[in-house]
Amino acid sequence: MDTTTIMIGLLAVMAFVLPIVLFKRAQRKRAQRMLNDFIALAQQQGFSLSSHEAWDQQQCMGLDTERRVLLHYTATADSPQLLTVHLTDMAKCRVVSSGSTERGAHTIGLGLTPHSGKDEVVLNIYSSTRSGIDPGQAMDIANRWQRLVAQQLGR
Numbered sequence: 001m002d003t004t005t006i007m008i009g010l011l012a013v014m015a016f017v018l019p020i021v022l023f024k025r026a027q028r029k030r031a032q033r034m035l036n037d038f039i040a041l042a043q044q045q046g047f048s049l050s051s052h053e054a055w056d057q058q059q060c061m062g063l064d065t066e067r068r069v070l071l072h073y074t075a076t077a078d079s080p081q082l083l084t085v086h087l088t089d090m091a092k093c094r095v096v097s098s099g100s101t102e103r104g105a106h107t108i109g110l111g112l113t114p115h116s117g118k119d120e121v122v123l124n125i126y127s128s129t130r131s132g133i134d135p136g137q138a139m140d141i142a143n144r145w146q147r148l149v150a151q152q153l154g155r
Contacts, residue, residue: 035060038080047062047064051065055132055138057075057132058074058076069086070087083123087152090113090149090153091153093113096108096111108126108142112149
C-alpha cells in the first residue's frame with residue numbers, strides 16, 4: 001500500500017468514528033450535569049444522599065438514609081420536578097409494570113404503598129413514549145431501587 005491510500009483510509013475511519021466519540025462525550029457531560037443539579041437541589045432542601053443514580057439523561061433517584069427520604073428527579077424542558085417520598089409514611093415498595101406488549105412494558109416504576117391506605121405513589125422509571133433506555137435496563141434499575149427502599153422500610 002502506498003502512503004496516499006493509508007492516509008485516505010485513516011481519514012475515512014476518523015470521519016466515521018469522531019462524531020460518535022464526540023456525541024457520547026456530550027451525552028456523558030449532560031448526564032453528569034443533570035446528576036449534579038439533582039444533588040445540589042437535594043442539598044438545598046436539606047437532604048444528604050447516601051445513594052443516587054441517573055438514567056436516560058432525564059431522571060435521577062436518590063436516597064437519604066438518615067432522614068429516610070426517597071427523591072425522584074425529572075429534568076423536563078420547562079422546569080425540573082423533584083418528588084419527595086418520606087419512607088416513614090410507607091408500608092411497602094414494589095416494582096410496577098403496566099401495559100406489556102411483545103416489545104416490553106409501556107411503563108415501569110416503583111410503587112410505594114402508604115400506611116394510611118391512600119393511593120399508591122408511583123415513581124416512573126421507564127415510559128415507552130419518552131425513555132432513552134430499554135425496558136430491561138429500566139427493570140434492573142427498578143429492582144435495584146426496590147431492594148434499597150425495602151431495606152429502609154424494614155428498619
